[in-house]
Amino acid sequence: MKRLIAAGLIVAATLASAAMAVETSAFKQVLRDGDFELRDYPALVVAEVTVTGDQKEAASKGFRLLAGYIFGGNKKRQSIAMTAPVAQRPVSEKIAMTAPVAQTQTAVDTWVIRFTMPSTWSLQTLPIPNDSSVKLRDTAPARFAVLQFSGVAAPDSVVTKSSELLAWVKSHELDAIGPVTLAQYNPPWTLWFMRRNEVMVEVKR
Template identity: 75%
Template sequence: MLLVTALGSAAMAVETPPYKEVRRDGDFEVRDYPALVVAEVTVDGDQKEAANKGFRLLAGYIFGANRTRQGIAMTAPVAQEAVGEKIAMTAPVAQTQSAAGTWVVRFTMPRAWSLETLPVPDDSRVTLRRTEPARFAVLRFSGLARPDDVRTRSDELLAWVKSHDLHATGRVTLAQYNPPWTLWFMRRNEVMVEIER
């Protein structure tokens, strides 16, 4: 899973999913996230193309392309997950697109909304669902988060997980919390992987 944030900066109050910090070790953390409500789409292309296509569809939904023409606040981060990949502890897999080049792109909905209260999307490609509570190992870093950088950080994260006798159960993810115009050295990025509790 790759997480990509298209909006949000220190100057903009953008809601992020709540979590409980379970453990901190330098730039590494273990976090517990609650169940979340998300809107998602499945799109094709390379990582960047898929992120752009998915973002446009989901942004349309939250900016009023729904049955009630109601706006929904932007949150961070936006998730991008390669379809069909499995986690492997010996190599990072999250940065490599699936053979078919298919991705799921996801926005977390603000906490004020539920599946029952969210407006129905106009575009049938946008689906709404609830995620399960999950525990993640996380490594925070700055910069542009280019594929090679993400691969290196993913290797570091998976090595840390293994060295602490933790067990990964999901795909490595990338979380970016800043808009595209943010200077590279001021960007907040994270790679994350779901682990057993």
């Protein structure tokens, strides 16, 4: 029985790895400090939706809408390759004070869920979404502070990691711009210990 379970875990891990053999957003690493990084991202083309609900509900709603677009829900009925990560950020937030001074997300009900489009596409060549809630736009080049962590990105974990990230940003005398974004790289069937998650926040150069 133990051998069967072990074999099943290996198969599941292999499938998860194969499923995520997708393009990820290119960036230049500026600084590495343990699990923390500073990254410079180029201009990107993204598809995004604004949804309401708690973190899990919003992620599910947003993913369905965006997946519908890239799997043919557009004027050309054209498929667009999936990329990683799926990004989720709050539109509005309440801020709590901690020691050292940091920002912690405590109450949010509106979120932006985002897919980055493959690098072969531009805003001019992407097909128009059938669903008007799906918005296509260019993002400007930006620098982000990032903290990577594994496991399930439960709301409590995201709040804790966001606080750690913002404390690190402050300790390095950086200025955060806007709310913290949650980035998830793996499909939901990925084993918890193999999942890659990140919290990231834009900082002034």
